[in-house]
Amino acid sequence: MAVGFEMQGLAWDAGLVERGDIAAARWTGELVELGYVRALSRSPGVRDLSPGVPWGDRELQPFSDYEVTPSGREEADRIHRLRRRSATDAALGATFPILSHV
Numbered sequence: 001m002a003v004g005f006e007m008q009g010l011a012w013d014a015g016l017v018e019r020g021d022i023a024a025a026r027w028t029g030e031l032v033e034l035g036y037v038r039a040l041s042r043s044p045g046v047r048d049l050s051p052g053v054p055w056g057d058r059e060l061q062p063f064s065d066y067e068v069t070p071s072g073r074e075e076a077d078r079i080h081r082l083r084r085r086s087a088t089d090a091a092l093g094a095t096f097p098i099l100s101h102v
Contacts, residue, residue, distance in 0.1 A: 007060060022057050028066070029055025036072030039063035 011017050011024035031037040033051060046062040053059070068076070 008057075009065065025055045025057050025060040028060055029073065031054070034072075036069055036075055037066055038069055040067060042063035 007028050008022060008024045011022075011027070012019045017023050028037065029049070032039065032055075041064045043062040047054070049059055
C-alpha cells in the first residue's frame with residue numbers, strides 16, 4: 001500500500017520514469033479506472049473522480065493506501081505469463097531455429 005506522493009517515488013526509484021516526471025499520477029488514475037488498483041483512504045471531503053478524467057498530481061494526492069485488486073493481480077499474472085512465454089519462445093528459436101512455432 002502506498003500514499004499518493006509515494007506512487008511518484010516508486011516510479012522514480014524503479015526507473016520507470018526520470019526523477020521529477022509525474023507520469024505515475026496518470027498511470028495510477030488509469031489503473032484505478034480499469035479496476036486494477038484502488039485507494040482505500042481519501043482525504044475528508046474528497047469525492048470520487050469522474051471516469052475518463054486524466055489524473056495529475058492534484059488528483060493523486062487526496063487518495064492513499066493504494067492496493068492491487070484481485071483483477072489487477074490476475075492481469076499482472078497474465079502479463080507475466082505472456083512475457084515468460086515470449087522469452088522462452090525467443091530462446092528456443094535462437095537455440096533451435098528449425099523448430100516450428102505455433
